[in-house]
Amino acid sequence: MYGCEISNRLRDTDTKRSNATKHNKSPEPPNDSRSKSNGILDGTDASTREEVVEEIYPTPVPETALWPESEWMGLTDLIGLDSTNMFDQEFSGGLESIAIETPNFDFSTSNWLPDFCFAMSPQQNSWLDLGIAGQIQPPCINSDSSMRLLKCWFDEVCPAWSGFDSKSNLNRKTAEGLWQSSPPVFAALQSMSASFLSARLPQMRHSAMNLLKTATLSVQAEIQELNEKNVLDEMPTGIIFALICLGTTICWLDTRRVGWPFLQEAKTLLRWSSQQQFAADADKLDFFNKSLTYWDMLISFIYDPEPGTDTHQVSALPSTFQRSGSLHTYSQSPYEAEPHPWTGVSLLSTTLLARSIRLCRLYRHRANDRTLHSPSTAPEIEQAKELEVDLLQLQLSPRPSLNDTGDQRTPATQLLHVAESYQLASLLQLYIQFPSLLVPHSQLVLRDPGEQEITALWHKRIIPLSLRLIEVLEQIPSESGSCAIQPLLYICAATGLRYTPTLPLDTESNSISGGSQVKPRPMESILDYLDLLKDPLEHSKEEADPLSVSQMALDVSKGRAFILRRLSVFKECLHPAPIEVAERFTKELWAAYDEAPRWSMDVCWISLMEKKDLRTLFG
Structure with a gap:
């Protein structure tokens, strides 16, 4: 496990505290020319200062507050606040709808935080020099609590939030480079840790909500400052990373939330940065663009696209984005050497x-x-044909030359299996929704196949494709660090696992509804009594297919069991809340498949997800 381990955390702590008490002094707030409070509060008495602080940072009105009232509180003080209605509604109008400002903090002007360092990697390399003097945290938050939350982020949250974890993990590297200098990142990492821990420590839920508020206010304040300047002096790396941190983990507190306004703000800032053409930040633009593309993909799975959305445009950046100062355009290749x-x-x-x-x-x-x-045809069918061609032409083998991830649990070959799984999942979804793509190409005109023909296509093509997807997923060990980017793949595989009839339709029709009906006879034995335990649907199925189980039915049952086992594993190593939604959805879907009339293909996973509202960020 990569991460941090506090060392010498309590060194000189008691001495410092006793000295502070003896001299009746507290740590000085940082000097920041951008902070509105500094210039106003200097040279004022205590009463005047309280009035000014109240004017600058007014207390939210309880009826309209999105979070509990307290803005800066210690973790122990936050426990007990009523935050149960915090997420009754998604953010409306974006982050700017939260009008409370948060102070700016310069992390380089004081020596407040206790020294701590991170555990050595197997190569005995220290990744962070966190004992650097001059690191502070926002006032009124207990120093030890903040350090514990930061340690938790590097120890537990970062690995569970990334597809692999090592010194090469750009999520980790970005956090290492920003937590000391960016107030939004400093607050966002603590918010993530509290949200992550709330699954095991329910009493931390209120703290997590307040820390989420604090981090969001910090982000909003810096965005407002950028908007007022109307020009970027440098790429707002800290703000973008904080938006990604908060937006992709808000579902840990409320599974219904997917961080949509955070995503839109991050996209806006990324496009703005790309227009400034910061040559030195090309790699950062590429990293953030990939992160937002993945996030957008997760949202695309659970919500219909907005009207007018270009289904071809997924990247947050235009396809003509220039990398560095070269003439090479930003383009997508089948794979990237750098994970x-x-x-x-x-x-x-x-x-x-x-x-x-x-x-x-x-x-x-x-x-x-x-x-x-x-008409039964639609322009989407032609687009589906084009997508099918693109997917079939995606060559991920023979095995390309990839850089090492540095993670012993997650070699690059496992990420290659994940990429192949995404390819198969895409084809599976196209064939489920557009079964006409599977009609022999000798037929020049695409047509909607009949119900019996669709069932045959499921039996011959769709279910085997789902089983192939499961075979690829089985090649990835359950202890792989890539579990963070796998849940969506298991849901995709689940959508293709349904039992199909094995008898011809006319045979089944004759056996069920044709001919004279057999009149019920009185019970003559214990077996007759047991027959009463069967529901009519099961009874008709047995008559249609007596004492026979096809190999495909066995394979489907094994595939379903494998999916549920893996989801159970994911609940142990990831935040369990989104995985529990995935479990409920797969079980609801399979129940709907199994309860549908035979030869009926009317059950659609998209419609079921909408009806049951079983959706969250599955990744």
Whole structure:
């Protein structure tokens, strides 16, 4: 486990505290020319200062506050606040709807935080020099508590939030470089840790909500400052990273929330940064663009695209984005040699899944609104054909030359399996939603196949494709660090695991409804009594397919069991709340499949997700 371990945390702490008490002094607030409070509060008495502070940082009105009233509180003080209604509604109008400002803090002007360092890696390399003098934290937050939360982030949260973890993990490297200098990142990491721990320590839920508020206010304040300047002197790396940290983990506190306004703010800042053409920040732009693409893909899976959305445009940056000062354009290749903690070794496979899901949802929405006299074909079908070609042409083998992840639990080959799984999942979703793609190509015109033909296509093509996806997932060990980017793949595989009839339709019809009905006879034995335990649906199935279980049915049952086992493992190593939603959804979907009339393919996972509202960030 990579991360941090406090050393010498209490060194000289008692001495410092006793000295502070003896001299009746507290740590001085940092000098920051950007902070509104510094210039106003200097040279004022205590009463005047309280009035000014109240004017600058007014107390929120309880009826309209999104979070509990307290803005800066210690962790122990936050426990007990009523925050149960914190997430009754998603943020409306973006982050600017939260009008309270948060002070700015310069982490380089004081020596407040206790020294601590991080555990050595197996190579005995220290990744962070956290004993540097001059590190502080926002006032009124207990220093030891903040350090414990930061330690938790590097120890537990970062590995559970990334597809691999080592010195090469850009999530970790970015946090290391920013937590000391960026107030939003400093607050965001603590917020993430508290949210993560709240799954094991329910009493921390209130603290986590307040820390989320604090971090959001810090981000909003810096965004407001950038908007007022109307020009970027440098890339706002800290703000973008904090937005990603908060937006992708808000579902840990409320699974219904996917951080949409955080994503939009991050996209806006990233595009703004790309327009400034900061040559030295090309790698950062690339890193953040991949992160936002992955995040957008997760949202695309659970929500219909907005009207007018270009299903081809997934990247937050335009396709003509210039990297560095070279003439080479930013383009997607089948794989990248340098692994990304979320998109792995293939951004293209992530992008194609996002495009496939968007298209499926768009087509399903159009199909639901289609009138009886409207044509059965739609422009989405042609786009599906193009996507199918792109996916079939995606070559991830023979094994490309990839850089080592540095994570013994997650070698690059496992990320290659993840990329292949995304490819198979994309094809699976296209075939489920557009079964006409599986009709022999000798038929020049795509048509909607009949119900019996669709069932045959499921039996011959769709279910085997789902089982192939499961075979690839089985090659990834359950202890792999890539589990953070796998849950969506298991849900995709689950959508293709349904039992199909094995008897011809006319045979089944004759056996069930044809001919004279057999009149019930009186019970004559214990076996007759046991027959009463069967429901009519099960009874009809047994008559149609007596005492026979196909090999495919066995394979489907094994595949379902494997998915549930892996999801149970994920609940142990990831935040359990989103995984529990994934479990409920897969079970609801399979129950709907199994309870549907035989030969009926009417059950659609998209419609079921909408009906049951079982959605969150599955990754």
